[in-house]
Amino acid sequence: MILNLRELLSKGHVVTFQEHFDMQSVFEDCHEFRLSQAVDVDITASHQTGTVWVTGTMTAPLLLQCSKCLKHFEQTMQFSVKEGFTQDTEIVRKNEELHFIAEDRIDFVPYLRDIVIVNLPLASVCHKDCQGLCSECGVDRNLMKCECVQQLINPRMEALKNFFET
Ligand SMILES: [Zn+2]
Numbered sequence: 001m002i003l004n005l006r007e008l009l010s011k012g013h014v015v016t017f018q019e020h021f022d023m024q025s026v027f028e029d030c031h032e033f034r035l036s037q038a039v040d041v042d043i044t045a046s047h048q049t050g051t052v053w054v055t056g057t058m059t060a061p062l063l064l065q066c067s068k069c070l071k072h073f074e075q076t077m078q079f080s081v082k083e084g085f086t087q088d089t090e091i092v093r094k095n096e097e098l099h100f101i102a103e104d105r106i107d108f109v110p111y112l113r114d115i116v117i118v119n120l121p122l123a124s125v126c127h128k129d130c131q132g133l134c135s136e137c138g139v140d141r142n143l144m145k146c147e148c149v150q151q152l153i154n155p156r157m158e159a160l161k162n163f164f165e166t
């Protein structure tokens with residue numbers, strides 16, 4: 001996915017990309033998730049006073065691992081895309097959010113990669129009511145009940161403990 005920055009800046013073109021493409025290899029070294037299918041990218045690049053803004057969305061079907069029961073599950077996430085590029089050092093000095101690009105062409109794929117990695121949930125859960133694994137015997141408590149006694153924390157004691165720790 002290559003954007004011609006020079007052309008966008010000089011001719012004021014508006015370019016739209018609607019692509020369904022495979023990013024599996026881009027995320028090969030990420031252990032938090034896999035992509036179960038190709039991603040959908042729907043972005044528009046447009047020029048605005050020395051800056052090219054690329055905005056839109058990316059929809060990615062992720063294969064995640066539940067942090068509670070360790071099961072793999074699929075979740076499609078939508079990420080919003082908003083990246084600004086400029087070839088002008090003066091503009092980038094005033095707005096540090098912008099990316100300074102000396103070349104005329106931008107490969108947009110690494111930016112898409114970063115958007116996914118930065119916005120991934122810290123702890124993925126397969127279901128909001130996931131019971132997780134029993135900390136004593138290890139059974140998946142979504143599938144089976146066990147006789148283990150779960151240690152319950154007395155909320156009053158917990159409050160006292162926090163009080164002394166702060
Ligand atoms: Zn789970």
Ligand SMILES: [Zn+2]
Nearest residue numbers: 134137146148
């Ligand atoms: Zn158990």
